[in-house]
Amino acid sequence: MKEILIIRSVSFQQLDKNLPVIKDHYPDHKISVLTHEHGALLARKYKDVDEVYIYPYRDGFKYKNRAFGINDKKFAAVIIPVANITGAGFFNVLKFSLSIKAGKRAVCNVISDIREVEPAAVRLIGIKNGVISALSMVLTGVAVIPLIVFLPLRLFLLRKGADVQ
Secondary structure: OEEEEEEOOOOHHHHHHHHHHHHHHOOOEEEEEEEEHHHHHHHHOOOOOOEEEEEOOOOOOOOOOOOOOOOOOEEEEEEEEOOOOOOOOOHHHHHHHOOOEEEEEEEEOOOOOEEEOOHHHHHHHHHHHHHHHHHHHHHHHHHHHHHHHHHHHHHHHHHHHHHHO
């Protein structure tokens, strides 16, 4: 039987809504959930979940962190539930999903729309995020130069004007 893995990156209330749609989208698949240790007990309560894997780290999902029990497996699909429409803000989970062998990757958004995501698209998002970060650092540096030069001068002139009156 084929197996799908849901990386639990959202609340259990949202997973309650997403799980029936995921099950319908992937009929005849064994459903597994990867969750942090504090979510394992709740994840095991789902009758549709066959296996629960523990993410052994306290922090968020990171590409370099490996979860035990899934490294040697190949899943039919990895599903990443996201708490919004677009999936923005879940890049770390998308990137982490690349460390798992899977035939497909998909995002299931807050309204339970499921859309496939190609590994190349995840890498492009990473490149875009890097470019935006670098650009924002450069622009911040450029904006700070006039402040460093002119702000002390302006404050000095304001103080001098206050002293005159």
